[in-house]
Amino acid sequence: MTTKQLALVIDLNVCVGCHACVTSCKEWNNAGEAGPLTDQNPYGKDPSGAFFNRVQTFEVGEFPETETVHFPKSCLHCEDPPCVPVCPTGASYKRAEDGIVLVDYDKCIGCKYCAWACPYGAREMDQQEKVMTKCTLCVDRIYDELLPPQDRQPACVMACPTNARLFGDVHDPESVVSKAIREAGGYALMPEWQTRPANHYLPRRKTGCSE
Amino acid sequence: MRPAWSVILLTTLIGAGQGLFLAVFCVDLLQGNAAREMVVASCWVSLALLAAGLVASFFHLGHPERAWRTASQWRTSWLSREVLVLPAFMGSVFLYGISGSLLIGAIAAVLCLLLFVCTAMIYACLKFLQEWHSPFTLANYFLLGTASGLTLSVPLAVVSYPQFAGPLSLAAFGLGAVAWLVRCASLLRNRRLRPKSTLATAIGIDHPRIVQKAQGFMGGSFNTREFFHGRPDRVVRAVRWAFLILAFPLPAWLLGWGGGSLQAYAAAFALQFAGLLAERWYFFAEARHPQNLYYQSMA
Numbered sequence: 272m273t274t275k276q277l278a279l280v281i282d283l284n285v286c287v288g289c290h291a292c293v294t295s296c297k298e299w300n301n302a303g304e305a306g307p308l309t310d311q312n313p314y315g316k317d318p319s320g321a322f323f324n325r326v327q328t329f330e331v332g333e334f335p336e337t338e339t340v341h342f343p344k345s346c347l348h349c350e351d352p353p354c355v356p357v358c359p360t361g362a363s364y365k366r367a368e369d370g371i372v373l374v375d376y377d378k379c380i381g382c383k384y385c386a387w388a389c390p391y392g393a394r395e396m397d398q399q400e401k402v403m404t405k406c407t408l409c410v411d412r413i414y415d416e417l418l419p420p421q422d423r424q425p426a427c428v429m430a431c432p433t434n435a436r437l438f439g440d441v442h443d444p445e446s447v448v449s450k451a452i453r454e455a456g457g458y459a460l461m462p463e464w465q466t467r468p469a470n471h472y473l474p475r476r477k478t479g480c481s482e
Numbered sequence: 483m484r485p486a487w488s489v490i491l492l493t494t495l496i497g498a499g500q501g502l503f504l505a506v507f508c509v510d511l512l513q514g515n516a517a518r519e520m521v522v523a524s525c526w527v528s529l530a531l532l533a534a535g536l537v538a539s540f541f542h543l544g545h546p547e548r549a550w551r552t553a554s555q556w557r558t559s560w561l562s563r564e565v566l567v568l569p570a571f572m573g574s575v576f577l578y579g580i581s582g583s584l585l586i587g588a589i590a591a592v593l594c595l596l597l598f599v600c601t602a603m604i605y606a607c608l609k610f611l612q613e614w615h616s617p618f619t620l621a622n623y624f625l626l627g628t629a630s631g632l633t634l635s636v637p638l639a640v641v642s643y644p645q646f647a648g649p650l651s652l653a654a655f656g657l658g659a660v661a662w663l664v665r666c667a668s669l670l671r672n673r674r675l676r677p678k679s680t681l682a683t684a685i686g687i688d689h690p691r692i693v694q695k696a697q698g699f700m701g702g703s704f705n706t707r708e709f710f711h712g713r714p715d716r717v718v719r720a721v722r723w724a725f726l727i728l729a730f731p732l733p734a735w736l737l738g739w740g741g742g743s744l745q746a747y748a749a750a751f752a753l754q755f756a757g758l759l760a761e762r763w764y765f766f767a768e769a770r771h772p773q774n775l776y777y778q779s780m781a
Contacts, residue, residue: 293698318701325698327776329681331689342685344698344776356558357607359565360551378551381544384561386708387483390610390679392773395704401544458686461772463678464610472686 276350276370277408278441278469279425280448280457281343284476285435288326288341295430296324296345296406304411309399321395323406324427340475343436345427346393346406347460347468348372354385354394363403370442370469371410376402390464408438441469483611484711485766491538493601494630494758496568497623499531500594501631502638503575505653507587509635509646518582520643524635525579532572560607564600571597598624605765612675613769618668622765625661626729626758632657633733633754637747651737651747658737658754662730665761669722672768679772694779705777711767721764728757 300323301308310320324345331338348365352372355363362378363385365371374385374394379402386394386403394405409425412418422429428436439448448471451457457471506524509517540546555562574590577583602623605614632654639647681692697706711718733750740746 290698312701318699319703321704322699327694327698328696329685329687330693330695331687331691333691339695340685340687353608353610356555357561359555359559359562360548361555362551378548379545380548380551382542382552382561383544383708384559384604386704387611387771388608390772392705392709392771392776396544396708398704460686461610461679461683463683464772474686 274370274442275368275440276348276442276469277413277439278348278370278448278471279345279408279428280437280439280441280451280471280473282435282437282451282455282473283340283342284455284473284478285433286326286341286343287433287435288328288339289432290326291430291432292343292427292436293322293324293326295426297322299409299412299426300407305407305409307397307400308404309397311398319398321397321404323395323404338475343427344391344393345470346372347391347466347470348406348408350467350469351465352389353464353466354389357384357388359384369440371408372405373407373410374403374405376400376404379403390461390466391468413438441471483766483769483771484708485763486542488538488540488542490759490762490766492535492542493623494755494762495531495535495538496597496601497627497758498630498634498755499528499535500571500597501628502531502634503528503594503631504591504628505632505635505650506638507578507591509639509643509650510582510584510587513643513646517643517646520639520646521582522579523642524638525575527634527638528631529572529575529579532568532575536568536572560600560603564597564604567593567597567600595624598627610679610772611769612678613672614765616668616671618664618671621664622661622668625657625664626761629654629658629661629730630751630754630758633737633747634751636737637744637751640742640744640747647742647747651742654750655734655737658730658734662726665729666726677770677772679775681775684772684775694776697777697779703777705773709771709774709777713767718764718767721760721767725757725760725764728753729761730754730757733757 308321312318327342329340355365360378362375381401394403397404413423424438428438437448439446441448452471455473457473459468506521510521552562552565571593578586578590602620606619609615636651639650733754736746736750
């Protein structure tokens with residue numbers, strides 16, 4: 272637990288479902304060093320494409336007692352990632368220095384076994400590049416010393432207009448993400464599979480502004 | 483899951499090839515030199531099936547030219563282990579075929595069993611695919627593979643070692659029956675499964691009524707294509723009935739009451755193999771991936 276584990280903490284109480292994180296993620300990861308991250312038929316009848324991040328919407332409860340929950344979904348950078356050991360080539364790996372789960376596109380043979388082995392559906396095959404892709408936590412941004420320090424964050428975090436996305440080291444008890452998890456009751460998805468996701472979600476809660 | 487033809491063909495073809503090898507190795511152990519012609523012929527047929535399976539598997543890959551890299555992760559990946567054991571097994575069947583050495587045959591037999599384990603464990607090791615995460619997966623791959631190989635050995639025996647066609651057809655009947663019963667048991671087991679993951683655990687909101695309103699995009703994606711078979715229930719049920727009839731009862735009837743002709747035995751294998759293709763399709767289609775919880779509504 273002493274080594275670094277970078278992660279996102281996503282506040283479901285704050286997310287408004289604007290998809291800014293989706294588009295900024297796509298923009299960053301389609302261009303430059305990381306890209307391409309291709310689409311098929313983007314403006315046609317049956318559009319499709321690879322994304323690292325999706326925002327989904329759920330309705331909880333029964334009308335009229337319902338709540339709309341916007342739910343951003345990306346790779347959770349599990350501490351015990353089931354997608355990594357199954358990879359036959361070693362293209363899928365978890366970095367020892369910061370816990371980011373990555374795919375080496377030059378080693379990936381596109382067998383899709385890692386996607387089968389991820390219960391969250393966090394990996395998407397790039398139909399044109401024929402390799403598996405997934406969230407990199409913007410590994411090509413967060414260590415870039417040419418960027419001003421405040422910009423060394425994942426593109427989705429930078430884009431979020433409501434600050435629903437926090438980024439940091441969940442193994443450092445004093446980090447902003449650890450504090451948020453501790454204070455707001457952050458939880459992991461599908462704990463039943465013991466994947467120990469590094470990303471956490473902060474639950475919906477009464478904000479008390481009406482009192 | 484969406485059944486992939488490349489993987490269906492790979493697993494059924496090598497299963498039959500492995501089963502055929504095991505069958506003739508047993509014949510060799512029992513009959514020795516008398517069965518030499520049949521042993522050699524069967525080794526070539528087995529190799530042809532294994533090679534065809536290997537070729538089919540390449541169609542599953544996005545980058546087949548990098549397939550050599552799959553040999554590297556045998557410490558953790560059953561897929562990598564399968565990739566190593568399959569060619570090793572093929573090589574040993576080839577050497578056994580040309581040399582007739584029982585020692586090489588025994589090595590090939592061990593590799594053959596290992597290959598069954600590797601292939602089945604690729605699926606059985608994924609714990610959240612509850613339909614696959616069971617010793618039944620191992621038993622089914624082994625039994626269905628060996629049963630189909632034994633059935634194939636019967637017409638080969640008619641051609642090259644007729645005096646042994648009778649005992650082999652009896653063995654094929656017996657093993658086919660066991661394989662069929664075990665497969666039925668696995669169907670019953672999977673019918674009673676309760677998914678451990680629910681929408682509540684998938685998004686972490688503890689409420690009995692959660693409905694997805696949007697999955698984040700309007701078209702399809704890898705997630706909506708790879709993990710859904712997209713066929714109506716009646717098709718899935720029809721495939722199940724088809725394999726239940728084709729995998730054993732029909733070929734068993736031909737083995738027993740087909741008049742002992744080459745045509746009847748060959749037809750028995752062809753029908754059984756068709757049944758096993760349907761069985762493998764169903765095996766994939768039946769598995770419900772927890773990621774599907776996130777992709778229930780297109781809007």
